Amino acid sequence: MHVEKHQITQDQLEEIIAMAKPCNLKGARLYGANLAGANLAGANLEGVNLKGVNLCGANLEGADLKDANLEGVNLKGVNLEGVNLKDANLAWVNLDWVNLAGANLTGANLEGVNLKGVNLEGAKGIMSLSIPGMSSRGDTLYIVRHVGGLMVKFEYFYGDLEEFEQHVQENYGSGKQGILYAAVIQLLHVWGTARE
Amino acid sequence: MHVEKHQITQDQLEEIVAMAKPCNLTGAYLEGANLKDANLAGVNLKDANLKGANLKSANLTGANLKGANLEGVNLKAANLEGANLKAANLKGANLEGVNLKAAYLKGVNLEGAYLYGANLKGAYLYGANLEGAKGIMSLSIPGMSSLGDILFAVNHVGCLMVKFGYFYGDREEFEQHVQNKYGTTSEQGILYAGVIQLLHVWEKLAPSM
Numbered sequence: 106m107h108v109e110k111h112q113i114t115q116d117q118l119e120e121i122i123a124m125a126k127p128c129n130l131k132g133a134r135l136y137g138a139n140l141a142g143a144n145l146a147g148a149n150l151e152g153v154n155l156k157g158v159n160l161c162g163a164n165l166e167g168a169d170l171k172d173a174n175l176e177g178v179n180l181k182g183v184n185l186e187g188v189n190l191k192d193a194n195l196a197w198v199n200l201d202w203v204n205l206a207g208a209n210l211t212g213a214n215l216e217g218v219n220l221k222g223v224n225l226e227g228a229k230g231i232m233s234l235s236i237p238g239m240s241s242r243g244d245t246l247y248i249v250r251h252v253g254g255l256m257v258k259f260e261y262f263y264g265d266l267e268e269f270e271q272h273v274q275e276n277y278g279s280g281k282q283g284i285l286y287a288a289v290i291q292l293l294h295v296w297g298t299a300r301e
Numbered sequence: 302m303h304v305e306k307h308q309i310t311q312d313q314l315e316e317i318v319a320m321a322k323p324c325n326l327t328g329a330y331l332e333g334a335n336l337k338d339a340n341l342a343g344v345n346l347k348d349a350n351l352k353g354a355n356l357k358s359a360n361l362t363g364a365n366l367k368g369a370n371l372e373g374v375n376l377k378a379a380n381l382e383g384a385n386l387k388a389a390n391l392k393g394a395n396l397e398g399v400n401l402k403a404a405y406l407k408g409v410n411l412e413g414a415y416l417y418g419a420n421l422k423g424a425y426l427y428g429a430n431l432e433g434a435k436g437i438m439s440l441s442i443p444g445m446s447s448l449g450d451i452l453f454a455v456n457h458v459g460c461l462m463v464k465f466g467y468f469y470g471d472r473e474e475f476e477q478h479v480q481n482k483y484g485t486t487s488e489q490g491i492l493y494a495g496v497i498q499l500l501h502v503w504e505k506l507a508p509s510m
Contacts (some may be wrong), residue, residue, distance in 0.1 A: 211443065227433050229449065233441045236503060238510030243417065243435065281506050288502035295495035296442060299488050 115139060191230070216252050221263035232296065239285060248293060255297045266293055397436075421455045426462065427469040438503060445492065454500060461504045472500050 118138055131151045141161040145168055152172040160183055167187045174194045181201040189209045196216040204224045211230030225231065225247045232248040239246070240260055247258040257269040264272065273286040324341070329349040336351075340360045348368045356376045364384045371391045378398045388408040395415045403423040410430045417436035431437065431453045438454040438461075445452070450466040463475040470478065479493040 230443050231441075232443060233439070235435075235437075235439045237417065237436055237438065238506075245439075281510060285502060285506055285510075288499045292495040292499050295492060299444075299492055 119143075210249070215249050215256075219263065220247070220249065220256065220258050221261075223258070225258065234289065236285065236289075239282070239289075246289070248296075255293060257293070266290070266297060269293075421462075422458045424455070424457075426453075426455065426464055429464065431464065440496065440499075442492065442496075445489070445496075452496065454503065456507045461500055461507065463500070472497070472504055475500070 115138075118135075118140075131149045131153070135153060135155060135158050137157050139159045140163055141159045143160075143163045146164050146166045148165070148168045150165075150168055150170050150173055153170070154174045155170075155178055156174050156176050158178060160178060160180060162182065164184050165188055166184050168185075169189045170193050171189050171191045172193060173190070175198050176194050177197045179199045180203050181199050182203070184204050185208055186204050187207040188205070190213045191209050192212040194214045195218055196214050198218055200218055200220060200223050202222045205228050206224050207227040207229075208225075209229045213230065225233070226245070228247075233245055234248075235243075235245040237243075242260060244260045248255050249258075250256075251265070255266050257264060257266060259269070259272075262269065262272050270290055273283070273290070277283045277286055324343075325345045326349055327345055327347045329346065331346075331354055332350050332352045334351065334354045336359055337355050337357045338359060339356070341364055342360050343363045344361070345365045346369050347365050349366070350370045351374055352370050352372045354371070354374050356374055356379050358377070359379045361384050362380050362382045364381070366381075366389050367385050367387045369386075369389045371386075371389055371394055373393045374391070375395045376391075376399050377395050379396075380400045381404050382400050382402045383404060384401075385405045386409050387405055388410075389406075390410045391414050392410050393413045394411070396411075396419050397415055398418040399416075400420045401424045402420050404421075404425075406424050406426050406429050408428040409426070411434045412430050413433040413435075415435050419436060421437075431439070432451065434453075439451055440454075441451040443449075446466060448466055453464040454461045454472075455464075457471065460471045460473075462469070462471055465475065465478075468475065468478050476497050479490070479497070483489040483493055485491075485494065
C-alpha cells in the first residue's frame with residue numbers, strides 16, 4: 106500500500122493500520138500521528154519517520170524499525186521485544202521500563218537515552234558481559250556507546266565509565282570481586298578508546 | 302525373582318523392567334513425565350522425547366541421551382556425570398547445580414538454559430549452542446567478530462574452556478587462535494588482548510567464586 110504525501114485523517118490512518126496485517130508502513134510519513142495503543146506487532150516500519158508520533162502503550166513486538174527516526178518519542182512502557190532498530194535514531198527517546206529483549210541495536214543512535222530500567226537481555230549490537238559471581242543477583246553488564254564515551258548498565262546502576270568505576274569501588278572494594286571488576290574496567294577502557 | 306517358563310503377569314514384567322539395568326528406552330515418549338529422584342543411571346534414552354519432564358535430582362550418570370528432546374526439562378541438581386548428550390535439545394532447561402562432569406555435549410542446544418552452579422568440568426562443548434544461557438561467562442562486543450559471535454567461557458578442569466564462533470579450546474589455545482587471526486597490533490588484536498587479560502583474571506578467581 107502506498108501512503109500519499111497529503112494529510113490523512115486519524116480514522117483513515119486507523120483503517121489503514123487495521124487493513125495491513127502484518128502492517129506494512131515502509132517509508133510512510135506519520136508526522137504528528139496518534140498511534141497510542143496501536144497494535145503494530147510485526148509491522149514493517151522501515152525508514153519511517155516517527156518523530157512527534159504518539160506511541161503510548163503501543164505494541165511494537167517484532168516490528169522492523171530499521172533506519173526509523175524515533176527522535177524524542179516517548180516510548181515509556183512500550184513493548185519493543187525483538188524489534189529491529191538497526192541504524193535507527195533513538196536520540197533523547199524516553200525508554201522508561203521498555204522491553205528491548207532480543208532487539209537489534211546495531212548502529213542505533215542512543216544519544217541522551219536513559220537505559221536504567223530497560224530490559225536489554227539478549228539485545229544485539231551492544232556490549233554485554235556476564236560472569237558468574239560478578240553479581241549476587243546474576244546480572245549482566247551492558248555497555249553502549251554514547252556521546253563522548255561509554256554508558257554502563259549493571260544491576261540498578263546506570264552511568265558513564267567513570268561513575269561505574271566509582272560504583273564498583275564503593276560496592277566491591279579490593280576483594281576477589283574488586284579484582285575482577287578492575288579487569289572488566291580495563292577491558293572497557295580498551296574498547297572505549299577503540300574506534301567504532 | 303524367579304521367572305517360570307509359563308506366562309508372566311504385568312506386575313512381574315514391570316518388576317523385571319525395573320530390575321534390568323541398564324534399561325533401554327530408545328525413542329521412548331516421555332513428554333512431561335515425572336521422573337523426580339529417579340535412578341536412571343546408564344539408561345539408554347537415545348532420541349527419547351522428554352520435553353518438559355521433571356528430572357529433578359535424577360541419577361542419569363552415564364546415561365545415553367543422544368539426540369533426546371529435553372526442552373524445558375527440570376534437571377535441577379541432577380547427576381549427568383559422563384552422560385552422552387550429543388545433539389540433545391536442552392533449550393530453556395533448568396540445569397541449576399547439575400553435575401555434567403565429563404559429559405559429552407557436542408552440538409547440544411543449551412539456548413537460554415539455566416546453568417548456575419553447574420559443574421562442567423571436563424564437559425565437551427564443541428558446537429554447542431549457548432546463546433542466552435545463564436550462569437556461564439559470556440561476552441559480546443560489537444565489532445569483536447564479523448560474525449557477531451559471542452564468546453563463552455566455562456570453568457573446566459584446571460583451566461577455562463573458551464567457545465567463540467567455530468573455535469573451542471582452552472584459554473591458552475584461544476590466545477594462540479586470536480594472535481594468529483588478528484595479530485597483536487591491529488585494533489581487534491588490542492581488543493582481544495584486553496579480553497584475554499580478563500579471562501586470565503577470571504581463570505584465577507573462578508574456582509573460588
